[in-house]
Amino acid sequence: MIGKLNHVAIAVPDLAAATALYRDTLGAKVSAPVAQPAHGVTVVFVELPNTKVELLHPMGEKSPIAGFLEKNPSGGIHHICYEVEDILAARDKLKATGARVLGDGEPKIGAHDKPVLFLHPKDFNGTLVELEQA
Amino acid sequence: MIGKLNHVAIAVPDLAAATALYRDTLGAKVSAPVAQPAHGVTVVFVELPNTKVELLHPMGEKSPIAGFLEKNPSGGIHHICYEVEDILAARDKLKATGARVLGDGEPKIGAHDKPVLFLHPKDFNGTLVELEQA
Numbered sequence A, B: 001m002i003g004k005l006n007h008v009a010i011a012v013p014d015l016a017a018a019t020a021l022y023r024d025t026l027g028a029k030v031s032a033p034v035a036q037p038a039h040g041v042t043v044v045f046v047e048l049p050n051t052k053v054e055l056l057h058p059m060g061e062k063s064p065i066a067g068f069l070e071k072n073p074s075g076g077i078h079h080i081c082y083e084v085e086d087i088l089a090a091r092d093k094l095k096a097t098g099a100r101v102l103g104d105g106e107p108k109i110g111a112h113d114k115p116v117l118f119l120h121p122k123d124f125n126g127t128l129v130e131l132e133q134a
Helices: A015-025 A066-071 A087-096 B015-025 B066-071 B087-096
Strands: A005-011 A034-036 A041-047 A052-058 A076-084 A115-119 A129-133 B005-011 B034-036 B041-047 B052-058 B076-084 B115-119 B129-133
Touching: A005 A129, A005 B005, A015 A041, A015 A052, A076 A087, A076 B076, A087 A115, A087 A129, B005 B129, B015 B041, B015 B052, B076 B087, B087 B115, B087 B129
Parallel strands: A005 A052, A076 A129, B005 B052, B076 B129
Antiparallel strands: A005 A076, A034 A041, A041 A052, A115 A129, B005 B076, B034 B041, B041 B052, B115 B129
């Protein structure tokens, strides 16, 4: 069912410093910051040859990563995203096994303008998993 | 400097259950468990089309992930591994910027029989980073 690892998302307390770290110290190709107010984050994309790392910084009052950064002031890996071909089929299969889909269970349009769902970390080895329809 | 994302390592409290989750629920291709006594872990490799997820379970008294699982009983993402072409050049460049290399700073032979180093999470947005010479 799952295909490629689409990205690893890292919440960072200082987006400029994290961008410089990946660009200058680690020598990776990084994007300009992309504001995503609908998702409550500003994102810098780190382009690796086979996948992406996304550096996430809170944007606005209701950012979904503000609480994470309060608990993890240095930052940390926030979630991983796997691609699926058919997100509704994936959701139904997962729900049939008892896995919990976050929110109302309906796919939302994610940061890449594709349908996404998030799965409960407790059902996936303490790991917040995003599924994105590729 | 960094190349491909070689793997994402997830520490899991129950290796059989985590393997079944990735194989049966998420529909991924998984390996048999591989004992790595020198690294204090048993590993199941989840083969994705573009990279790997490694499910790590403690092996032996001095496992480097036992403490992590004590703090995170459900499991969690333990580290991410980036490939580099020349690990000594990478290390020297990183040290020159003030980034801390764990241990004595000399590359060790890692789980894939290639030289690896680990970088201090506090210097990398709360993320334990492994570098592997590809």
